[in-house]
Amino acid sequence: MTGHVRHLYVHLPFCAHRCGYCDFVTVVGRGGQHAAYVDALLRELELEGAALADDLETIFLGGGTPTFTALPELLRLLEALPAAEDVTVEANPETVTPELAAALRSAGVSRISLGAQTFRPELLRVLERVAGPEDVRRAVHHLRDAGFDNISLDLIYGIPGQSTADLAADLDDALALEPEHLSCYELEAKPGTRFTHAWGTELERQAEALEDYFERVVAQLTGAGYRWYETANFCRADASGRDFRSRHNLAYWLGRDYLGLGIGAVSTIDGRRWRNTAGLGRYLGALAAGRSPERDIECLDDDVRARERVMLGLRLDEPLRVDGLRDALDPAGLERAERLGLALESEGTLTLTRRGRFLGGGVTAEILA
């Protein structure tokens, strides 16, 4: 491996059940295909591996539910992947047993991202999640017991039936588990989905509360000493000075190149971005024949890359260096954003103010050329 890419994403699409709100590339059941899929992933790695550097910084196994993959296959995959400084695996709480936790730990996994979503049983049912609140707590304990010292929890807000008090309680419950990292997303109900159809009016009501929810999330987590380092991501500011930000995701936000393997996975390398086919059968078929899977390819010119750097960089709490990005900025928009107290430019860097971060999308649209 002689390339420069230091970040690897691997998609594991299998799930026990497809949750109503989910819009990821997932596959329900198909237990018989786990082995074939891992074979295909490893073959794709062979085909694309030349792009990877010798020393990988991060590997991220996302899904789907990576931990729903038959354990021997999951372990075979982890075994075959190159070493990396940080290896994160996404997991659903109900899949985390002491055995799994120990197996992942000894396979070199350093970080677990746990899809908790909410601790209210009735809201979990609305989301069609398999796990109950106790599963989340148990999973964290199993992971701690196995030696994991870097755990992230995902929370969702804006769930039909949710109240501000429910959200506050969710945040409390999550904080009680002392995770190193928290991701908090608003529920994105895609138009035309069964979920949106079922919860139409209640979703509208929730949409009106999203401003309050978002403010509460930021207030409560920063109040508990967490660092709001990205629009939807928080990490514990450790006394030891250890950085608990998601290193893999930081690579996206800093505009680094990454290789993605598996169905629906996206790669961005040397100004080209491609997305693998989302069809499991087509993916397996192509790789079984030794070919790359079908891909949508997009060429990113310097202008587009600069715009993406601004869009992604402004999600972070750290200043964005603007040298080289000038052409992607609209001076009038920037001036306006500054005048409105939403952005600050100084010494070649651009930072959003606290209020600017709450309005990050609009401010970015304003600032971008």
Place this chain on the structure above:
Amino acid sequence: MDQGRIRNFSIIAHIDHGKSTLADRILEVTEAVSARDMRDQLLDSMDLERERGITIKAQAVRVSWKGHELNLIDTPGHVDFTYEVSRSLQACEGALLVVDAAQGIEAQTLANAYLAIENGLEIVPVVNKIDLPAADPDGTSVEVADLLGDDPARVLRISAKTGIGVGEVLDAIVERVPAPAGESAAPARALVFDSSYDQYRGVVAFVRIVDGSFSTREGLRTMATGTRFDAEELGFFSPTMTPVKTLTAGEVGYVVTGLKDVSLLRVGDTLTSVKRPASEPLPGYKDVKPMVFAGLFPTDSDAYPELRDALERLKLNDAALVYEPETSNALGFGFRCGFLCLLHMEIVRERLEREFDLDLLVTAPNVAYRVKEKNGSEWVEVHNPAEFPREVEEVEEPYVAASIIVPKEHVGAVMELNNERRGTFDRLEYLSPERVHLTYELPLAEIVLDYYDQLKSRTRGYASFDYDHAGFKPGNLVRVDVLVATEPVDALSLIVHRDFAYERGRLLVDKLREEIPRQMFDVAIQAAIGSRVIARETVKAKRKDVIAKCYGGDISRKRKLLENQKKGKKRMKQVGSVEVPQEAFLAVLNITQGGKGS
């Protein structure tokens, strides 16, 4: 044709009283059109007219009846087209006054009948729809005879639908309508009573030959504008264009001018021969003054030249339309247009959008004001609230004499409406034991928007309405300005009676608060008279505007989302630093319409 055998007539009728049906039946009875070719309502050539059930452009059709040449000159049927009716009437010696036997006389019937009488026309009264179960031919005949001071026995009773009595109508035209009395040997003069534009043949003028005669290929001149051209073709409609070599005194027909510039030939002008010109033009039309004004702006500012060309085209056969360039700080470049009335405005707007494929933004209409500034001695006419001085010595606004006919049980509702609209009661008279004719004086500003709708809804559709301009009178009027984030928005200014200023300002500000999307900062919306703020609302700043999730697989899509958001910003009209959607500018229209009444 010997003038003694020519009859020129129009049909006057309230909308839906059967004018078009009668016209069609006349064509059929005189065999100008075979029943097989008969397309319903042949005279209404524009789609728009068909859809709205009204006739805008006058046309003329020649038919033969018992050795006579009858020219039917079409008139518009709607309340607001008095001006065009008068144009058509000037080309005639007689008019059929058609009244629905079930509905009786309506306000417009009255107005147009008076207009015809003033023009010295012979009126032939006709009661139509006698076949309807609800028809009251006897009662209606008496009503009509009373109006004309005629004998009820002379009122013709017909059913244009079934054809009953149509032959008698044609006989009555021959018997009662006088023949034209122009001088056949005098220098040629023809009145241009309408025109249209054909992309291959240029301007086509519809004319009534008054004196002398015109021949094909002859050099002609317009007496007012001095335009010269050769008559490429002369002819008449029967009802298709039928060329002839000459048109002589008393006849009605068309002249293909070949002129490509629509402004060179004005409706109302007199045509004469170059070789042997007449010395005096015919009395043209009274110059009609537009009374309702509004700004027309292209939604896409690049379409400004197209809008200019389209207005020029429309102006050709719509002499009442006036326009001049206008620049708005909020809406960019457009035109301030003057219309006869609100309906006229709507028709112009629809024609611009439909026939010229333009996307337009029309500001709230206002009337013309006469204003004397503080310390000024000159009266000036103001057509745009944005030009209305903030400090005025005196103001005058246009009034109308309104005529309303309504069943007696709705008189109270009409009076109430008129009181709300600053009306002054004038007269009440019984046309019949059931029906009342009310006259009021009303400020034009109070009727331009929704008066007619209100009148209809409060009288369950029974009231009919017409008006005449009644000059300018002093008004206690103020200019209300709207400020968005302390910037005045010229396109939203309005002129209102001082007593309504607070209420209108309040409504406008409320409406705008709904229409202006939340921005990244608080936006104050104020209504003010001069420097005094009379209403205020705030569009609270957004507190959140983020794309929640953005990882490796999402970047392209999120980038496009953001780029679209940026494009959306560009589509909004920028007022200071506030993005105002175009819809917000129509808010004024809505409040002025919905602000009062039911």
